[in-house]
Amino acid sequence: MPTNKPPHAWYALRRTLPPWRFDELLEELKTQLPRYRVDELIVKIDTEEFFHGQPPIQWAKNYQKRLFRVREAMESLGVVYSLNPWITVGHCDRGRDSLSEVRGMQGMVGHDGTTCRVCACPIDPAWRSHTRQVWQIYAQTKPAVIWVEDDIRTFNHLPVRFGCFCPLHMKRFSQIIGQKVTREQLVNALLSPGRPHPWRKAWLDLQGELMIDTVAFLAGAVHEISPQTRMGLMSSGPRLHCMEGRQWRRFADALTDGMPLLSRPPMGNYAESELRGFYYSHDSIKLTRHCMPPGTTEQTEVENAPFTAYSKSTAFTFLEMAISFAYSAHGVTLNLFDHCGTPMQADPSMGQMLGDRKAFLTGLAKVSQLEGKFRGVRLLHHDDASRAKQLESPPQYASLYEEGQEMMQALEAMGIPTTYDESNVTAACGQVLRAFGDREIRELLCGSLLLDAPAACVLAERGFARNIGLKRIAPPAPMDSLGAWAAEEITDAHFGGGPKTLVTTRLPHLGGDPPFSMLSPVSGARIVSRLVDPDMKAGPPAMIAFENSLGGRVVVHAWDITSVFGKAFLNPARQRQYQGAVRWLSRGSAAVLATGGGVYPLALRRDCGDKTLLGLFNLSLDPWPFAEFELTDARDVAQMQLLNTSGQWRASSSLKARKKGRHITIRCDASIPYDRPMFVCIRWK
16 A cells, blocks of 8 residues: 655555464565565455355454464565455456355345355345445454455456346335336346437446445444444446446545545556557546546556467556656556465566666656656547447347447557546547536537547437438448448548548458448538548548637547557558547647557556656567657646656756747657656756
């Protein structure tokens, strides 16, 4: 748990100490934690392969004696002691059966009628009585933090995917509706195509309220025994939590119980994958933060599963940690070693990396954790996205999630950083705008708005077609059903176009049949790009730009970004098109755009008073020979420094700045390989 000391890279190691190898592993912690430069130990309890289902009371009492020994050992080392029970409601059954341990327990029931035997209904009195006893046994050891796992949700409890539709929930829902409702009737209503059935909102409202009550129960149980213990929350991403009607601020307030909250946003990438997986990681930090109350302490989840070098390299793990601190997290929770009792030093490379990289990450944290805000194109999130979303036929329960991931990744991959804070340009895709009221939409239309086809369809349906430059827009339809179209030709020079500047229509890959909307622009709409046939004959517009009567600017792209985003969508011409769109939308005042000698950047700008942090992660294997940042700022540059591998900020001859009016270009002529992200600190006059 980060303290009030000067900012640094706080390491919280999550470690399982199985009873049958406890003494040996505790001795190893005493020896290795100082070498790894760990600040906090989070003991994981009854974890993964060796969990007992809902933990037996006697097992918890026996293990408590060991926890007291851990706390004493950590106090002697100056390391903070915290706890992480692996089960709250439960992640999965895995062949266990807790019905004999927790008499009368109601298992979670999925939308298809599947019933769990370990994963419990969170409002079940038997589960609550049992959990109160177990958690109060843990709380008696006075941990600094007790973490609530991300199983505190109503989806993805294997073998149940979506729940809980148990008799307890159905009784509550029937009372609200005023009639007896069966699970089958409710599920059919929730997933009915077109305009949402009124029961969907009522159901999501009920789920949201019951989960608020559940976390209040957990916090109350802990604070009854240990009032100074803070509560931490692992979450699963706000776009997914829309599916269970989570009301973030009230949920967080109930869990904190008057204490400051700790948040553990998921970083994904549990095993090594494409570097591009880090687009999700950085966005998860920013979006989860956007939903949390001010003053929340953030410690990201850096996890290696299944916990060997075969799963994730130290280089990949370091990048995940660097992204955490670059995006202003207060610390990282490190789940890097297995739960089978294998000593950490069975593979010493991970611990060596933690110690070696601490100085660099601390140097980064000293700037990134200053009070400030990220700049870029604003993305939208709304807690009511699943309440408002219209489903297609045949409907899928998972389709209730909130769109936005693909728009974020497309922009970031083209050197256009994103934010969830206010900005002079906003991007919207999918159906998220259905959750916004007419007044909120008018405010967006008075500014600058980048829309994909489904988002434009929503606004046209709501009566705002003329405000976005359209007489009509057809719903997205498969490209092959619309004719023989070969490519998108970007014709407008201000958007990076010119004759025969072509981008494929075979999206998201060369075999794709992507959804495209036929646009009928109003007079005065600017045609940025259009489709062409195999003989280069011009077809319908693909991107338009329009200045409306409200004084706002709108760019509409006729693709469904959620469906078409992929490697074929990205292209140097596409990057110029989208960066040109942001320049036009911002009236030449883009907060930050990044270019350079490579592809797949993850770039950032964070303004912190008289300082600005610029950063670039190269998410490709080819080194970037240079990078450029295009900024808008009225101030003059007083000093620029690079962060070196030792964690020191130093002036560098590779940094150059040019200023023309309010437009500033910062160039770094230094190689940027994938495993050495580049950070620049600007001090303004």
